[in-house]
Amino acid sequence: xxxxxxxxxxxxxxxxxxxxxxxxxxxxxxxxxxxxxxxxxxxxxxxxxxxxxxxxxxxxxxxxxxxxxxxxxxxxxxxxxxxxxxxxxxxxxxxxxxxxxxxxxxxxxxxxxxxxxxxxxxxxxxxxxxxxxxxxxxxxxxxxxxxxxxxxxxxxxxxxxxxxxxxxxxxxxxxxxxxxxxxxxxxxxxxxxxxxxxxxxxxxxxxxxxxxxxxxxxxxxxxxxxxxxxxxxxxxxxxxxxxxxxxxxxxxxxxxxxxxxxxxxxxxxxxxxxxxxxxxxxxxxxxxxxxxxxxxxxxxxxxxxxxxxxxxxxxxxxxxxxxxxxxxxxxxxxxxxxxxxxxxxxxxxxxxxxxxxxxxxxxxxxxxxxxxxxxxxxxxxxxxxxxxxxxxxxxxx
Numbered sequence: 001x002x003x004x005x006x007x008x009x010x011x012x013x014x015x016x017x018x019x020x021x022x023x024x025x026x027x028x029x030x031x032x033x034x035x036x037x038x039x040x041x042x043x044x045x046x047x048x049x050x051x052x053x054x055x056x057x058x059x060x061x062x063x064x065x066x067x068x069x070x071x072x073x074x075x076x077x078x079x080x081x082x083x084x085x086x087x088x089x090x091x092x093x094x095x096x097x098x099x100x101x102x103x104x105x106x107x108x109x110x111x112x113x114x115x116x117x118x119x120x121x122x123x124x125x126x127x128x129x130x131x132x133x134x135x136x137x138x139x140x141x142x143x144x145x146x147x148x149x150x151x152x153x154x155x156x157x158x159x160x161x162x163x164x165x166x167x168x169x170x171x172x173x174x175x176x177x178x179x180x181x182x183x184x185x186x187x188x189x190x191x192x193x194x195x196x197x198x199x200x201x202x203x204x205x206x207x208x209x210x211x212x213x214x215x216x217x218x219x220x221x222x223x224x225x226x227x228x229x230x231x232x233x234x235x236x237x238x239x240x241x242x243x244x245x246x247x248x249x250x251x252x253x254x255x256x257x258x259x260x261x262x263x264x265x266x267x268x269x270x271x272x273x274x275x276x277x278x279x280x281x282x283x284x285x286x287x288x289x290x291x292x293x294x295x296x297x298x299x300x301x302x303x304x305x306x307x308x309x310x311x312x313x314x315x316x317x318x319x320x321x322x323x324x325x326x327x328x329x330x331x332x333x334x335x336x337x338x339x340x341x342x343x344x345x346x347x348x349x350x351x352x353x354x355x356x357x358x359x360x361x362x363x364x365x366x367x368x369x370x371x372x373x374x375x376x377x378x379x380x381x382x383x384x385x386x387x388x389x390x391x392x393x394x395x396x397x
């Protein structure tokens with residue numbers, strides 16, 4: 001995979017596919033700008049080479065083909081301008097490939113930056129439409145993909161557009177290069193002991209990743225809602241806790257494979273339970289084997305946190321994907337925050353999968369203590385699973 005440094009981009013029109021899909025509060029304020037900051041290095045590199053820079057990104061999931069103000073990238077343009085610390089304005093197109101975007105692109109001078117509107121306002125984006133991709137490609141001489149968080153999707157601005165540029169005119173940006181190099185290096189040649197911490201709500205979403213990790217790691221810690229399917233598979237009563245009954249056999253298979261391979265497999269020994277899925281309900285700590293009927297486990301308990309801390313104690317490489325409980329509710333966030341602190345306190349190389357896991361590390365104030373925090377939850381999971389990402393494969397041909 002070529003990187004932006006391998007191309008001659010001086011003075012050229014450069015289309016950069018970014019991932020500016022950042023969280024916002026109910027008032028439309030950006031609450032975490034990590035993904036915008038992660039794109040700065042590539043953008044600055046292009047500014048320094050007098051390029052005309054066209055930026056494109058999706059944001060959330062608007063109805064395809066329909067403009068909605070709440071999904072506009074205008075707040076992104078403002079934050080990007082602040083972070084870049086440049087004097088000139090960032091031009092904001094009113095559409096994606098319409099008259100306004102084309103007119104503004106035609107008027108660009110060296111060093112100018114144009115941000116197109118939300119790519120998903122066009123129906124062709126999510127259907128990988130080649131005609132829409134041709135419209136996007138007409139803006140530029142060079143295509144740069146720096147949107148790691150969207151590389152697992154076969155979308156027009158990620159996949160189809162790359163087929164319209166030859167190898168001399170397309171490459172990965174600095175962020176995408178860094179993400180891929182980090183994951184491949186750690187997964188192919190980790191310093192041991194190598195520990196995987198896997199959480200989140202469902203086993204189904206992480207099953208393939210678990211299978212792959214069993215061939216690579218020395219220990220696995222399971223938390224979050226998915227732990228209850230494993231506990232149930234061991235014969236424990238789990239009350240109303242989250243359960244994927246059709247995956248009980250798969251869960252047993254994973255545990256048997258771990259035992260055969262000598263991989264230490266850790267589940268919560270106690271949980272924070274409540275009779276209702278809300279902050280208002282009464283919460284109590286219970287052993288994992290004693291969840292009463294009608295109650296549900298919503299976080300790992302303090303004994304589990306102490307156990308997991310001991311498990312991490314001698315780790316040299318840690319990969320973490322998925323929270324330990326319903327961290328969005330303060331009452332059930334302690335296990336996830338404690339896990340973040342414990343991982344940050346180790347001397348290991350620590351890799352945090354994007355999405356919810358990165359959000360937990362941010363809330364815990366541990367981002368700066370981690371070796372690497374990925375910008376893509378789904379994409380990083382696909383890499384762990386050993387899958388090829390469409391966005392990366394498209395840059396190679």
